[in-house]
Amino acid sequence: MEINEMLRKELKYLKEYNNSSIMISTTAKHALDFRVLPRRNIPGVLAISCFMINEECMLKETLSFFDGKVDYVYIDVELKQSLNLFKVAKEVIKKSKLVSVKPNDTTIESCDLLIRNYFEDNIYNKNVIIIGTGNLASKMAVRLAERQAYVYLIGRTKEKENRHIEALNSFLPKYSSPIQSIEGSQLVEQVDLVVSFLSGEFTNDETLFPLIHQNTFIIDGGINNFSNDFIQRMLLKNVHITRLDTRIALPYQFLSTHEYTNAFFNDVYGASIIQGVSVVAGGYIGKEGSVIVDSTKQPNQVIGIADGSGGVKKSEQLCETDRNRLHKIEKFISTYSKTVI
Incomplete structure (x- = not known):
């Protein structure tokens, strides 16, 4: 299907709603130059068509097509590739309202809400394994440590793992339990939660198997972080394993344009x-x-x-x-x- 035809199809969908917008993001992973992502909507509030774009000409074509036809153009401001989506959008968008968004923050909020919902907002003294030492894994490790969980980190290399643990512990609240490496730790009990935020597949399944029990909750935040064999073994054991859906925190992503936020700046501050x-x-x-x-x-x-x-x-x-x-x-x-x- 030609790109222009895809854009017209999305516009037809958006016209069914009083308030419409598009969201354009990119990814650090190797991806297609252009892809239409699943639509999002907040019932009674907003309909959103979503695109993953990694090529400048296609980005400009998409922005030009929707400018003035939608209320908002939400742009991923995080620089994951050399293509600066926000810079291009500032040059192209003249009629719709341009709003910057940080998908990484939405991902963290979604993961946090998912965990709080699963554990009924009680992460106190839970044993948690975080797989990864990147942006999302580090933020999630700190978030859960602040929620009074015992957090153990698994990195791709021991050197990187130790470096991140030291850095994260340097600014944790004073009385929080320090984040630890799972290797050499005193963790002898089974874990309550495993969260993975890798850019690829986790290859050290054997580390996890002895620590997982039927009530362990496993979140694949990086998408396709766990092998087919690992997932099948978890399902056979009736272990709850899920992929993170960032729609959970969609309202957070639009907080800057929410009427409450606007009222604060107009009437309060x-x-x-x-x-x-x-x-x-x-x-x-x-x-x-x-x-x-x-x-x-x-x-x-x-x-x-x-x-x-x-x-x-x-x-x-x-x-x-x-x-x-x-x-x-x-x-x-x-x-x-x-x-x-």
Whole structure:
């Protein structure tokens, strides 16, 4: 099927929805120059046609075709290849809204949610094996260690494994159990969770077999990380093994365009003037004497008076002007609340 015909087919699908978008990503693995990926949608919110593109001419053709025909163009901003998708998209997209996304972050959020769901949000003291020492494996190892699991890392080489373990432990929270190498560890019990994030197939199955039991949960996050033989053996033992579906965290990927996020930046964050008084909210550091509130547009709470250096003045530090400013804003809030009721 010609590329243009594929694009027209996707556009026909998108036209059935009030809000539409396309998502374009690439991969570090060897892949085709152009591929249509499974569609995604958030019921009642958004329909998405997805593409994997690794060739600049095809990228430009796709972007030009959809520009102005969809509401959003989501672009993978991670540089996995020499082709810079976001740079090209900035040059081509003129009518649709261009939004950068980080698929790696969505993958991590999806994996985290899957694990939390499986273990009913209780990873405390679970024995976890992470296979891999790359971006995703490292982030997942830290995430699960922070959730109070005992994490053991398996790398392609002992040297790389040790280097990563040392680096990850250097910034773990102080009282977290340190991430360890499975080799030489005190792990004698069977494991609760195995997560693999490799760019190829795991070839050391024998390391895992003695540690896996019927209730072990195995996640193939790298896709095709485990051999057919390994998968068959797990299924025969009724071990739950699954491939990661990143649609789990799809709302996270679109958080920057969500109405809640937009409302925060439009109505909460920043500085404004209310009743002639300077107010700040949302973490915005105000000048000395500014009133710190919970929202710059329609405040419901007064936090205090800014001291001009990122802090809040103590009660004994308040001057008469400060107290007058507080009184004005508190009166405004009280009046506004009665009007709303």
